Amino acid sequence: MSPLAVICAMAALTYATRWVGLRFNDLQLPPFWLDFLRFVPVSVFTALVVPALSGPRGQTPARVLAAAVAALVLWRFGRMWLGLAVGLAAFAALRALLGV
Structure with a gap:
C-alpha cells in the first residue's frame, strides 16, 4: 500500500470519528455509561x-x-x-x- 493511500485512509478515519462525535453530540447517555466513561x-x-x-x-x-x-x-x-x-x-x- 502506498504512503499516500495510508495517509488518505487515516484522514478519512479521523474525519469519520470526529463527524460521529459531532453528529451525536445531543445524545443523552444512561448513567451507567456516564460512570464508565468517566x-x-x-x-x-x-x-x-x-x-x-x-x-x-x-x-x-x-x-x-x-x-x-x-x-x-x-x-x-x-x-x-x-x-x-x-x-x-x-x-x-x-x-x-x-x-x-
Missing part, C-alpha cells in the same frame, strides 16, 4: 505511564521515585505543569544521585 482518561493515562516506568537498565528506581514525587505534587497542588516540572527535576536529580 474513568477512561485515567485508564489511558495509566496505560501510557506504567510501561514507561521500567526504562533502560538501572533507571527504573529513579523513574519510579520521580513518578511518586510527581504524583504527590499533583495530589497536593492539583497543577499539571507543577507536577511535570517537579517530576522532571526529581528524575534528573535522582539520576545524578544514583549515577545512572
Whole structure:
C-alpha cells in the first residue's frame, strides 16, 4: 500500500470519528455509561505511564521515585505543569544521585 493511500485512509478515519462525535453530540447517555466513561482518561493515562516506568537498565528506581514525587505534587497542588516540572527535576536529580 502506498504512503499516500495510508495517509488518505487515516484522514478519512479521523474525519469519520470526529463527524460521529459531532453528529451525536445531543445524545443523552444512561448513567451507567456516564460512570464508565468517566474513568477512561485515567485508564489511558495509566496505560501510557506504567510501561514507561521500567526504562533502560538501572533507571527504573529513579523513574519510579520521580513518578511518586510527581504524583504527590499533583495530589497536593492539583497543577499539571507543577507536577511535570517537579517530576522532571526529581528524575534528573535522582539520576545524578544514583549515577545512572
